[in-house]
Amino acid sequence: MFGYFSTRGFKEYLKVAKQTLDGNWTGSYTKPSPSLYPHQWNWDSGFIAIGYAHYNQKRAQQEILSLFNHQWPNGMVPQIAFNPNALGNYFPEPDFWQVPNGTLTSGITMPPLHAIACLHIYEHAKDRDNAREFLKEMFPKLLASHRYFYQFRDPDRSGLVYIRHPWESGLDNSPAWDGPLKNIHVDKRKLPPYERKDLKHGVPAEQRPSDEDYDRYVHLVDIFRRLSYKEEDIHEECPFLIQDVLFNSILCRADRDLLDIGRILDEDTGEIQGWVDQTSKAISENLWCNKCNKFESFDLISGEPIHTATAASFMPLFAGAASKEQAAVLYETINSISFCALHQGNCFTIPNYDMTKEDFDSKNYWRGPVWININWMISQGLKGYDYKEKSDAMKRDMIQLPIRFGFHEYFDSQTGNGYGSSNFSWTTALFLNLVYEYYDKDTHRFDWLKLGKTKKLNKRAVLNQGSEPRVSQGENVAPNLMASIGDLKDRFYNLNRGLVDYADMKGSPEYRKYQTLASQLQSFDLLSLSSVAEKKAFWINLYNTIVIHGIVELGITSSVKEILDFFINISYRIGEFVFSAQEIEHGILRANARPPYRMFPSFKRHDARRQFSLVKIDPRIHFALVCGSRSCAPIRFYEPEIIDQQLDTAARNFINSSEVIILPERNRIFLSQIFDWYKKDFGGKEKIFHFLLQYLDEDDKAEFLKENTDTIGVEYLFYDWNLNH
Known part of the structure; x- marks a missing residue:
């Protein structure tokens, strides 16, 4: 076995990715996309900072600091912080939200990724002293944002917090919200007038939420406005209160990372430890459906779990809240035709909705496409539970989708085509994270190079x-x-x-x-x-x-x-x-x-x-x-x-894993260094492709390789020498 590595094949894509983020950078924050989303979005900034952390520490920190400049007095970090110089291109904007004191923000929040991002920035910082000062500045703000959830969104002190608008989940038109939204009666005569501006940026209507959904979104905001955003009153009157499994899982993971930050800073972490213990236990015990063998969100209005088949069910893996037994059951579902099994061949990584359902739609927003951010979190979760093969296969797809189809907002789970906004920031940032962490030479991961x-x-x-x-x-x-x-x-x-x-x-x-x-x-x-x-x-x-x-x-x-x-x-x-x-x-x-x-x-x-x-x-x-x-x-x-x-099975599993990536659009193949080190064993460089074709799943990429063996370019992937425990 040998130990040098090369990632030169990804350099041009890293360059394009960085240029994309540069194009969306405003000087204080990064727009999610050039046109459709001109303001600063809450969880977008968390994902974006995770990408910046690998090569631009200053900008990563600024991304988070800029968002928290808009933190409400009660600790809530708003879903959107509006740029006064970019108003008029999005709905709803401040004039519609009418939040207290005329603040230029929305009146709802989003999944709290920020402690996760802050810890990531610190772990990858080139200037650790500066990063520690950043953590010192952020710690009380992060603590306040988490206290907000447990104080105002968990009145029963169950350890599970509720969302009060589908937008708070980040999964705007998820099938999970169909039932709860249909139970909301909307009198259109009393509905505030509004104009949908999301359809004026070139995105087809079939790729966005329906008008009926928007009516209910607006109705909920109107309730918040009327109640002056008083949380106690909203809890009593709001017809949409959901203990969302995704939201609580991200909060739980963020609690764990906030706990680590507190320990780094030698702060008192007793309160945070209590959150970790209570929320992880509540997710495992209260959101697990024994009959259906999955995690489900709970509708506080109807008093019933929400039976649906979305990828959100897998998020307790990211939280570390699933038991080993629950994780094993989840893995069986993840690695099935419902959510793109290993070597299935006609799909890309995990779609947001069960592919076998009649209403599955590979193009429609949160009702079927692949989202890089959701897959990134699930992949991290699978890695934490040691499901290496599936986690790696997901990483392979998450890397090849943007390379092949562009840095889109989301992707067709069957063809890979990109939809929604182009030059989308979190897709770009998480691509950077994957390449740097999985294939490139982050120095903190390679202490073995230090001969001493x-x-x-x-x-x-x-x-x-x-x-x-x-x-x-x-x-x-x-x-x-x-x-x-x-x-x-x-x-x-x-x-x-x-x-x-x-x-x-x-x-x-x-x-x-x-x-x-x-x-x-x-x-x-x-x-x-x-x-x-x-x-x-x-x-x-x-x-x-x-x-x-x-x-x-x-x-x-x-x-x-x-x-x-x-x-x-x-x-x-x-x-x-x-x-x-x-x-x-x-x-x-x-x-x-x-x-x-x-x-x-x-x-x-x-x-x-x-x-x-x-x-x-x-x-x-x-x-x-x-x-x-x-x-x-x-x-x-x-x-x-x-x-x-x-041996045939071993070859097939390896060749269809993240160790072999075929990019037809780039006329390039990325191979494990095993194929470089031992090329003679495979009959020489020209016969490696023939060997691969014996074991590759039969799909368009294998067909492309078969037709282009004489011209396709070859690059070799980094070999990860970290221990397999």
Whole structure:
């Protein structure tokens, strides 16, 4: 395994993305889009600041500070802060809202992303001292904004806050609001006159909320105006009060991040800890529907849960509020045809609404399209629960959609076409975040490059060396060892997630049993492995387990790069021979092919270990070998009887993950560095594409590759060496 990286292929897109945000920057805040949204929007600024945090700390901080300059005395951060120089192009504007004291804001709020953004700014800051001062300035403001919710939007002190307008959810015309809105009687004769300006900016009406929806939106605002925005009175009279699962999930996640900020600043965090505990518990217990196996919003007016099938149901993953059991159930729904399963082929990442529903609409605003911000949060949540493969596949789609179709507001979940506003800021900002965090070299993620922190072993570690247990004559060590590996797999390998629980493994009875059996390999006759299938399964499983054994025994916490030449210096004694992980990979499984960037093969001409080498390289092994890092293949256990099918599955899963990205519109393909390091194993550069086509899902991208193998440009993706735990 090797460790350099390259992201040069994304540089032009990073440049375009930054230019897009520059074009929307006003000098104090960033417009969501050039024309349709000319003012500052609440949660938009949170997402935008997250993108800026990677390359423009000053602007990221200004984005948040500018918004909080409009914070209300009661702590509420308004949905919109209006630019007095841009009035007349949007509805509703200040003259319609009529908020107290003539403030140029709307009279509602939005999901509170700001603590999340502030912590992100601090974590990625180049000037940490400046970022700490920024946190000091923001902490009391953030605290006030969270107190507002628990004081005014949770009168029963349940831990769940309510929204009082669909716009507060951020999901304006979500199917979740159909029932509650229909229960609101609107007398059009008493409805204030208004003009929809959202349809005057070139966005087709079928991609926006209906006129009937707008009537109800306006009716609710009229109630707020009449009640002078007094929260207690609104609670008594408003016909739309929803404990929204998305809103509460974001609040819960923001509570957790505010708690971290408080600890960074050595502030008293008791109150915040109480919010975290109460809200996470309330989400898990009160918004979970046992009959339908999902989280649902609750309508306080009807006293009933809102049965619908939107992506908001997955947001407790982002909050960290779902139990492991609930997360597993959610994952089954996420990874289904309802919400674009892995390798489905006819869809892009998670749509906002169940694709199997009759009223699903891939073009209509919050009723079916893909939204990058929702997918970003769900992907973060899946990552937190260790569903790596799905999280990575979502990241791949979130990166390729803007590259292929532009930085649009939302995307067709089936074709990928962009809809709504173009040059949309949060799509652009989160694209920047994904590229910087997932593919580029953020310095805080690569401490292993600092050679002073790399540990050098005095000698090669023979991990299974020790007192050799007595082995009865004729006893076959291999089946017992493989069974023991199976026990480790069952308890500590999460096959769905491709991860290993290293901490719990060490000291467990299963691990001690494995160590005992591994020491018996010192008496094992390798010539007893007769078939190619037996050899492949034995050596792949052994390689993977040596790597895991090495990580556990050497106390690695972040990356195998903590140990200099890790793969060379961890080994097992098998019979009379010692094999390092590198020698197993290159000397045995790669038929003694020369390791990349080395002058000689692992086994020289007269090395007796050459007799155990496979005769022919099977390139699929590269998707089976585990290097203890996130960019490796997921953990699997290989069996001789079905190893061909298993290797095919491993290849298919890897090639249809975020390690292979095809961009037809750019005539370019991005590949894992595995295809660069081991191009000869795949038959040379020109045959890599033919190999890919054997396993790619049959869709328009695979067809494009088939027709353009001679002209398509190739770039290689960053290889993530962080530990897969």
